[in-house]
Amino acid sequence: MPDTQSVLVISAHSADFVWRAGGAIALSAQRGASVHVLCLSFGERGESQGLWAKEGMTLQGVKDARRAEATEAAGLLGASIDFLDLGDYPLRVDEAAQDRIVGVMRERLPDVLLTHVANDPYNRDHNLAHETTLLTRMVAQAHGHDPGATPLGAAQVLQFEPHQPEVCGFVPELLLDITPVFELKSKAMQCMGGGQGHLVDYYTQLGTRRGVQARRNGAPKGVTQAEAFQRTFPTVGDQLW
Template sequence: MTDRPSVLVISAHAADFVWRAGGAIALSASRGSAVHVVCLSFGERGESQGLWKQEGMTLEKVKQTRREQSSAAADVLGASIEFLDLGDYPLRVDEATQDRIVSIMRERQPDVLLTHVANDPYNRDHNLAHETTLLTRMVAQAHGHDRSTTPIGAAQVLQFEPHQPEVCGFTPELLLDITPVFDRKTKAMQCMSGAQGHLLQYYTELGLRRGVQAVRNGAPAGVTHAEAYQRTYPTVGDQLW
């Protein structure tokens, strides 16, 4: 891994990366890392409640609004973004899309992948995003796949916190201090408020709670906001601490 690791985010819907990993994205970008977000879906059917309450709303209008909101949020966080438009509720990922994600991974050469947990009983789209990330990571590592491109290394996969972590079997293994960039995360969350405004308060309060827990686990007293992550693979080192 380089001093400025490349970060690739696989987000099931167009706002997931903002609520759950906006701090990590902004922090990484502020330190000079290249951060790229792949949105598998606009979340146009099941994740855009606020938009569907507006008179005269159509599916294409929802998609366009979500594209604009997510692009604005990514810009605030310092990330590039692309949309695969695979639909939601349910999300469907075919072989051609898997190949495309593998190509993105080989082009971006990520040191770290951020995505959803393995088992979210409330939203199976999140499960598919997780499985797609692991599957395409495996293929992107294969030396016999597409010899014209370079295989990726052993990129860690960090699962960001789901909306109801206890039910999803989520165990925080990393409390990431996002205090220096929480204002940027707030601005990015505000970009998404038209479709899911009710989540702004929830994720603001969650950041505060995780900040308190970070201090209780040894972070400096000045830490006020944090995000929680669970590792998928073992970490490697030459000492116990």
């Protein structure tokens, strides 16, 4: 059983975790947590526009480039990473992949799972990543599943902010101050520039806007960058504040 806090990120495509949760990953790692990223796909078909624009590019060439980019980005953020290579547009998660994810959950016993929102009408791969997270979490908790392994506890599932939050029904419940690690997130985003360089400015600006909102909700004046998350399950406490 892990003796440190553990975070598991389930990312539909190989860049999603960087744009949407890079700050949370870096912050957790700096505070001593073990952070692992599972990329269900490389995003090789639908999310690698810049790479496909290069003359002579092949599917395997895009996969190789995306693997290299994401591995470098994860390293900068302080996370380990693995790739399931399940394909994208559409993503398909079979029983073997589900079993593998359950195994990772049982091995790492995360306190927190980070993944996509439940309903993204623009990208159904994200929906499947969310559903896969909940399904494998449920199986990993079952005492009768592989009784020799330690079952997963009540890990919270935090949904990170989608590209079109209003259309996805995303309601921020946590504005996480990532100001101390934003330089790391910025460097990690630059790693993904080969395939989706146009998103670097977008997510930098989004972090700034969320930082403003954090200050309006009581954060110190020094908070300039934040990431937004929505909880899937209730939090538990013994007081109101």
